Amino acid sequence: MIPEPEVFTRYLERTRWFGGKGRPFEVASVRRIGEVPCGAEGKPTVVIDLVEVAYGDAEGGSDVYQVPMALYEHPETRLDHAFIGWWEEPTYGWVHAYDALHDREAMACWQRAFDAAAKESGGNLLDESGLRFHRLPGHDLDLEAHSTLFSGEQSNSSVAFGEDALMKVFRKITPGVNPDISVHDVLTRRGSDHIAALYGYLDWVDEDADGGAGTTVQLAMLQEFLRTASDGWDLAITSVRNLYADSELHAHEAGGDFASEAARLGTALREVHDVLAEHFPVEELDAAAVAELADGMDARLDAALGVVPGLAEHESTLRAAYARLRTLDGVRVQQIHGDLHLGQTLRTSLGWKIVDFEGEPAKPLSERLRPDSPWRDVAGMLRSFDYVPHVVERQLAEDHPEDVEQRAQRADEWAHRNRNHFLTAYAGIDITPEQRTLLDAYVADKAVYETVYETRNRPTWVDIPLEAVARIGAA
Ligand SMILES: Nc1ncnc2c1ncn2[C@@H]1O[C@H](COP(=O)(O)OP(=O)(O)O)[C@@H](O)[C@H]1O
Numbered sequence: 001m002i003p004e005p006e007v008f009t010r011y012l013e014r015t016r017w018f019g020g021k022g023r024p025f026e027v028a029s030v031r032r033i034g035e036v037p038c039g040a041e042g043k044p045t046v047v048i049d050l051v052e053v054a055y056g057d058a059e060g061g062s063d064v065y066q067v068p069m070a071l072y073e074h075p076e077t078r079l080d081h082a083f084i085g086w087w088e089e090p091t092y093g094w095v096h097a098y099d100a101l102h103d104r105e106a107m108a109c110w111q112r113a114f115d116a117a118a119k120e121s122g123g124n125l126l127d128e129s130g131l132r133f134h135r136l137p138g139h140d141l142d143l144e145a146h147s148t149l150f151s152g153e154q155s156n157s158s159v160a161f162g163e164d165a166l167m168k169v170f171r172k173i174t175p176g177v178n179p180d181i182s183v184h185d186v187l188t189r190r191g192s193d194h195i196a197a198l199y200g201y202l203d204w205v206d207e208d209a210d211g212g213a214g215t216t217v218q219l220a221m222l223q224e225f226l227r228t229a230s231d232g233w234d235l236a237i238t239s240v241r242n243l244y245a246d247s248e249l250h251a252h253e254a255g256g257d258f259a260s261e262a263a264r265l266g267t268a269l270r271e272v273h274d275v276l277a278e279h280f281p282v283e284e285l286d287a288a289a290v291a292e293l294a295d296g297m298d299a300r301l302d303a304a305l306g307v308v309p310g311l312a313e314h315e316s317t318l319r320a321a322y323a324r325l326r327t328l329d330g331v332r333v334q335q336i337h338g339d340l341h342l343g344q345t346l347r348t349s350l351g352w353k354i355v356d357f358e359g360e361p362a363k364p365l366s367e368r369l370r371p372d373s374p375w376r377d378v379a380g381m382l383r384s385f386d387y388v389p390h391v392v393e394r395q396l397a398e399d400h401p402e403d404v405e406q407r408a409q410r411a412d413e414w415a416h417r418n419r420n421h422f423l424t425a426y427a428g429i430d431i432t433p434e435q436r437t438l439l440d441a442y443v444a445d446k447a448v449y450e451t452v453y454e455t456r457n458r459p460t461w462v463d464i465p466l467e468a469v470a471r472i473g474a475a
Pocket residue numbers: 150152154155156157158166168196223224225226227229231343344346355356358
């Protein structure tokens with residue numbers, strides 16, 4: 001007997017990372033894809049299952065989630081919070097199964113397997129029961145480091161090994177290349193200062209896929225743990241709070257001025273884009289392809305209008321921004337980040353690092369792998385600088401209603417100042433009219449996306465991108 005589907009249904013509903021919560025679903029299939037080697041001690045047994053979830057609503061469709069499990073012969077009470085179920089396995093007999101990411105013993109097996117990939121197999125690849133552990137040269141793993149599961153709101157699961165390494169286990173699995181790995185691989189081999197170096201990754205070949213031709217499925221990546229990192233979003237929020245602490249001061253006079261950090265971020269993004277342009281294909285879109293780009297934005301707006309009632313009054317100005325994009329007869333596209341905002345940046349003692357190159361999680365992989373304009377990433381950051389003072393205002397408005405107008409002025413100054421410093425460092429003093437057209441279209445597209453994101457996830461925040469959309473019309 002292998003686990004009943006209901007075991008996984010109950011477990012998925014409890015996890016943070018399952019994206020189908022709130023939708024009717026059933027577990028359609030469970031597939032055991034391999035066992036992580038556990039060395040001489042052999043305890044616990046660590047296996048990986050792929051759980052296919054089929055949705056029963058009008059949207060329908062299905063997703064596949066990765067569930068690594070630690071199997072024990074007897075209950076492990078220290079892991080009660082990560083209990084999945086117990087059942088009889090053909091190979092292992094009766095087992096008590098726990099989410100392996102919560103279990104230090106199980107995580108040590110992954111760590112050792114990555115280490116063995118570098119040391120024992122020579123070729124930086126350890127191929128065990130179909131699971132392939134790859135290593136990049138340049139770093140010896142600290143096998144004494146204990147694992148700790150990150151507790152934040154994440155769509156994947158990250159485990160820190162002391163201060164040595166971080167492993168991100170991809171939860172929603174799509175066959176093919178995961179851009180988080182392929183982009184980190186290139187930037188690491190080029191010695192980029194603006195990412196956490198890739199130490200290794202785990203994949204598996206699904207021999208049955210693609211009519212028997214086989215497809216690689218990427219399951220996890222191991223990278224440098226950024227010990228001294230502070231989240232870019234948190235730092236920017238602190239900067240605005242400092243600014244509001246003294247109503248006499250302008251943004252450029254306040255102690256926590258963020259402008260030089262914004263400029264450093266602009267430089268970091270420029271450098272990352274330049275390296276990516278050297279190592280991934282770069283294309284010049286012709287007029288027809290530019291029209292397709294604009295069609296995509298129009299289509300996104302069409303869908304958003306059905307979800308966000310407040311967008312309707314701004315439809316014509318948004319369409320006009322996309323129409324201006326259509327007048328361009330050439331647009332350079334390349335590998336980009338694809339979902340950049342301040343929450344994807346980390347300030348370390350050695351400068352800014354950019355994380356999570358997976359692209360927008362809601363987009364299908366084929367779209368996420370397609371080259372896009374670097375201005376999409378720039379637009380993402382500009383939108384983020386706009387969010388920061390609005391979010392601080394939300395936190396203050398109730399307790400300090402008296403200074404609202406003063407704060408609104410300072411908020412504009414702060415956002416304007418940081419957008420300018422970022423943009424100038426990224427693109428130089430002047431951007432061309434064509435670049436402006438492109439940037440405006442991407443900013444509009446991102447703001448539209450955000451109105452949908454906020455409506456679905458944080459409805460009380462939807463005014464933030466809606467105000468930005470209104471400003472596009474007023475400009
Ligand atoms: N190399 C790293 N070192 C330390 N912390 C990191 C590192 N990479 C990411 N983080 C932290 O983990 C959080 C989640 O990482 P992220 O790659 O965005 O995961 P997800 O794909 O699940 O969204 C980030 O917001 C950041 O705070």
